[in-house]
Amino acid sequence: MDGYSIAWDQVPDTIPDEIKDLEESVTQASSPALDSGDSHYFHIRAVNNAGKWGNTKHWGPLWIDVTKPSEVTNLNSPTHTPSTWSSTPVVKVSWEPAQDDHSGLEGYSIVWDTSPDTLPDETVDVSSDATEAESPQLADGTSHYFHIRSVDEVGNWCDTAAHIGPFWIDATKPSEVANLVSTTHTVSTWSPAPVVKVSWESAQDGESGLAGYSIVWDISPGTLPEGTMNLGADVIEVESAQLADGNSHYFHIRSVDMAGNWCDTATDIGPFFIDTTPPTLLTDLTSDPLPETCSSDAVVRLTWTSAIDESSGLQGYSVLWDRSPDTLPDDTVEIGLDVTEHASAELPDGNDHYVHIRSVDNVGNALDEAVHEGPFYINTTGPEPVTDLQSTSHQKDVWSNDDTVDVQWTPVEDKCSKMAGYSVVWDDQDDTLPDEVKELETGATKQRIRIHSS
Incomplete structure (x- = not known):
């Protein structure tokens, strides 16, 4: 053996060329940096010292992945x-x-x-x-x-x-508001004002911050407002609509933060007592003496059945005596609620005395009308003197030889005294007061008398 020819490629049956790449003693080889892919092959072919090349051995495919995946x-x-x-x-x-x-x-x-x-x-x-x-x-x-x-x-x-x-x-619920008070009303105290104002110190939230509140005005002491915000976080006071008469009006406020966490509880204030309705008129008013009846007593005495007030209750009455038939008294209470009788002060003589009584309740609601009674006729001094007293036969301070004297007068119209007649006297004094013995009837308007010389 003289050595080897090798090849790296992506073809399964490549025959390496006849150029020796490795000596006969080498038993391993490293590829160059291969690209990612699933068709990498290694091919090796031996050559002997006589220059004869043997058959090729193929190995593969090799699966190479050197490429990083993408992000999601x-x-x-x-x-x-x-x-x-x-x-x-x-x-x-x-x-x-x-x-x-x-x-x-x-x-x-x-x-x-x-x-x-x-x-x-x-x-x-x-x-x-x-x-x-x-x-x-x-x-x-x-x-x-x-x-x-x-x-x-x-x-x-x-x-x-x-x-x-x-x-x-932010999974933490905000706090309740603090120092919830009314600036116009006192709890459990009657008021004639139907609009209630309340104020508070803001609720606290440590993370997302306060978003606002859900508020309710109703007649239940323990209402938890539903989870619908109807007031902003910067609001620290609010006023009710016109509340109906009653003693069970309440205000409830519940906080919510910017993350939508609702406080588990609400802050409540009440009850507010509202009374805008005046009491009724008193009834069954009677008097002694009766109206349009002459009386020599200068004091008129009254009795009645109490007025009614179904809310704050009756405080009493404003009473006025005058000489007008339809005066409306002010709303200052002179007579308490438990009083059902009243006596006037001594009234001067006259036939035009009236009494007016106006009901007032405990919050000062007073009717725009009053009970009127009269006129009362008072006469403690008797009828007035006749008028136009004169003689039709003689003149004053003038001598006459006629000893029969005729006098006449105009009767005084006196609604109260209902005259019974007259007491008369003839004498030689200019300031005599006749006695209290009636000599003439009511209808008399003249008299004739003969005067004897002395």
């Missing part, structure tokens, strides 16, 4: 959006497989961490047929990433990885 494509999350807050701490990702044109894909090395560009190690974590992965429970934070690196069947690792993130995780 279309890496995305069906559950989360990068740089967007989520309350779900487990992230799912999916992808389309990496490509390898030769030996084929073996699988992937994956990493979940808080770095944007981590290159996973060369340990296969999931097989080549996997197209999705799920994270462990991730802590609250804004820097969660997923990295995936492919490897083929012969151990070629992709030089790079595909990355997705950051995923923002």
